[in-house]
Amino acid sequence: MVEMLTSLLQKQFTFMREPLQVGLKLEATICFLATGNFNQSLQYSFRVEASTIRKFIPEVYKAIIAIYEDEVLPSPKTEKAWREAADRFSSRWKYHNCLGAVDGKHIAIKMPPNPGSYYYNYKGFHSIVLMAVADTAYKFLYVDVGAEGGASSEGTGNNRSLLDAVEENRAGVPQPEPLPNEYHPEPYHFVGDDTFSLRA
Template identity: 75%
Template sequence: MPIKVCSRAPGVEASTICKFIPEVCKAIIAVYKDKVLHCPKTEEDWKEVAPRFSSSWNYHNCLGAVDGKHIAIKNSRNAGSYYYNYKGFHSIVLMAVADATYKFLYVDIGAEGGASDGGTWSNCSLHDAVEDNRAGLPQPELLPNDDHPVPYHFTTMQQNPDTINLITMCACVLHNIILLRYSHAISEVDYEDPDTHDLIPGGWRTEQHLQGL
């Protein structure tokens, strides 16, 4: 919910909201992150991810869909073009790996907006673990109706940057909480039609009581 919306509450100033939002985010992350957002670390864990891509998308030996999102920020006074991205605004980058049900498996938050996609990936901890053979990835296996082993792989799918990092991580944790514990609320958020793959707008875009979220 935007700060300007929160500040409409009687007696609550925007400056006060700016102070308590990071504290609320820290509390949510501290309590829920390890319970709902954790990356597989063993071959057995990764092998629980791959079959869902096979059954849902007919895409085999896939360990996760990787994609990035530019989170707009207000550039700090001395940052120059460090956070300025190719889309024409200042941002930090959320790079995430999601499973076949859109649940986050891994998130990396905070790369400067001016970084390339390859640079963002190569500087994250998951990349380092994969390159150093510490990620526990499975060995190559046969595809259906084939006799050549194929490697498991990944595929693609206005504040201080530190505060944006915190809020973005909190949003990722809340995203997984909704998927895991409040499935009845999924219709309120945007979701993908499993047959056409079109993005279906959630109720928050049209229902008045959800406006401003």
């Protein structure tokens, strides 16, 4: 990872200072992600001022996304790619014309300033919502994170960019096709629990 991220994270040497190593930035960021704690132990563990750590963590996030997004989150964008995802559901689970399994998860957060009820969810804590579509190997095909936890799961699911793209025919979803041994075309679809309403 250090080698992959170096081109985006390595700062230049100057006569004023020696830049932090990319490996140190990555390790501190991973420790922060693993614990969720930004306290003095992080500062003392890496012997770097807290203000400096706060500054480089978002830079590391952006670099990781830029380098690994297409490899780790290869969201289908063409009919061929969606059909491949559906074929995997057919061959593994014998469930046909399925593009992916959709679900949401409340990610606990500290209460933002003056949040009202926007982030307070029905489970009794403040959160943002992670919405995801997974394939048969439990790998993400699509992720959307950041919706306020106070929105219902259904409301959140019904207002995400993937749904908008599907309904506006911008997502590359294939046209309806017959199921095996059938003649009547059936639409391709996503499967989810009863939190998500059926939509035509």
